[in-house]
Amino acid sequence: MPEGHTVHRLARTFAELFAGQVLAVSSPQGRFTAGAALLDGSRLVASRAWGKQLFLGFADASARPEPGGAPSVPPDDDLRWLRVHLGLYGAWTFAGDGSSAVVHAIGAPRKRIGERDSIPAGPLEPLAPQGEEAWTPPAPRGAVRVRLVGAHAVADLTGPTACEVVSADEVRAVEARLGPDPIRDDPAPAGGPDRFVAAVRRSRTSVGQLLMNQDVIAGVGNIYRAEVLFRAGLDPLTAGRDVPAETLRGVWDDLVVLMRDGAATGAIVTTRPQDRLPDDGAHPGAPVRTGTVRQNTDGSAGSVPADQAFYVYHRDGLPCRVCGTPVLMKELAARKLYWCPTCQR
DNA sequence: TTGGAATGGACAA
DNA sequence: TGTCCCTTCCAAT
Numbered sequence: 001m002p003e004g005h006t007v008h009r010l011a012r013t014f015a016e017l018f019a020g021q022v023l024a025v026s027s028p029q030g031r032f033t034a035g036a037a038l039l040d041g042s043r044l045v046a047s048r049a050w051g052k053q054l055f056l057g058f059a060d061a062s063a064r065p066e067p068g069g070a071p072s073v074p075p076d077d078d079l080r081w082l083r084v085h086l087g088l089y090g091a092w093t094f095a096g097d098g099s100s101a102v103v104h105a106i107g108a109p110r111k112r113i114g115e116r117d118s119i120p121a122g123p124l125e126p127l128a129p130q131g132e133e134a135w136t137p138p139a140p141r142g143a144v145r146v147r148l149v150g151a152h153a154v155a156d157l158t159g160p161t162a163c164e165v166v167s168a169d170e171v172r173a174v175e176a177r178l179g180p181d182p183i184r185d186d187p188a189p190a191g192g193p194d195r196f197v198a199a200v201r202r203s204r205t206s207v208g209q210l211l212m213n214q215d216v217i218a219g220v221g222n223i224y225r226a227e228v229l230f231r232a233g234l235d236p237l238t239a240g241r242d243v244p245a246e247t248l249r250g251v252w253d254d255l256v257v258l259m260r261d262g263a264a265t266g267a268i269v270t271t272r273p274q275d276r277l278p279d280d281g282a283h284p285g286a287p288v289r290t291g292t293v294r295q296n297t298d299g300s301a302g303s304v305p306a307d308q309a310f311y312v313y314h315r316d317g318l319p320c321r322v323c324g325t326p327v328l329m330k331e332l333a334a335r336k337l338y339w340c341p342t343c344q345r
Numbered sequence: 346t347t348g349g350a351a352t353g354g355a356c357a358a
Numbered sequence: 359t360g361t362c363c364c365t366t367c368c369a370a371t
Binding site for chain 1: 350351352353354355
């Protein structure tokens with residue numbers, strides 16, 4: 001259940017856990033047996049995200065990087081690529097022997113990558129002492145489509161929309177279709193903000209719908225869509241071509257900030273500190289989100305409770321944090337759209 | 346125990 | 359626009 005920030009985070013995690021390692025690849029569920037066989041025993045040498053797409057590049061096990069020297073990563077065309085799209089409810093689950101900075105405690109419960117929790121954020125932890133015994137990965141839990149096992153960690157994939165082994169050409173074909181990604185290191189190859197602005201302004205479709213179109217901008221999902229439009233004071237139902245270019249540039253810039261923070265911490269928090277008030281009791285009968293997410297927008301310390309993290313997402317019927325008007329919700333192209341009719345016009 | 350809902354998208358008509 | 363797919367979790371029975 002990720003938006004683009006989660007996938008970028010995953011790409012980084014795969015690099016930290018497995019880069020350079022020869023991996024055992026299998027399909028405990030059995031639905032990816034042939035694909036897993038193509039990758040089993042090869043070396044993970046690339047890990048990239050574009051929008052919500054994750055690409056893992058595998059080389060032959062013999063293609064080992066020079067020890068101590070410059071890493072000799074084979075060109076993309078020489079790799080086999082695992083393309084994964086988590087879709088609505090796909091998830092990666094990690095476990096490890098505790099030696100990794102990412103899987104940070106021996107015997108730590110496996111973390112689901114999604115809304116409630118994710119890979120721990122913050123500085124890398126020192127390596128835990130290695131036991132004498134070889135580490136054994138836990139048994140797969142649930143319907144695990146792919147399992148990657150490295151020296152010290154395991155990654156299990158469940159419920160993906162897409163999971164396939166593809167060539168470099170096929171990777172490029174997918175990327176060519178995607179719009180620019182606000183938090184990719186180099187959004188420019190896809191046209192960057194200029195392409196985003198142009199794509200929106202040539203369309204009569206509502207800006208709320210366009211933000212969810214991965215060909216227009218890659219990586220934005222339902223939460224960032226709702227929240228960035230609120231922060232821009234923009235009515236989601238405005239036709240794309242009626243939105244000033246300057247406003248759209250502001251939306252892009254805001255997404256860069258919000259999604260970078262999301263990728264860094266693993267949680268989406270879009271509220272400014274002065275706008276944070278708990279929803280408890282604010283509107284009897286309205287949904288109340290519980291739990292805690294990490295604070296991530298403005299550098300202030302501490303964490304933000306889940307019911308203070310968003311302006312409008314999942315807050316229909318509750319008073320707008322800024323003006324008090326009840327937040328509205330409607331289905332738009334089969335997805336729920338949330339907005340404040342007063343602040344966004 | 347069951348049945349929606351969930352931060353998604355491909356495809357057909 | 360509608361239909362289907364993939365899987366898990368939690369609130370409602």
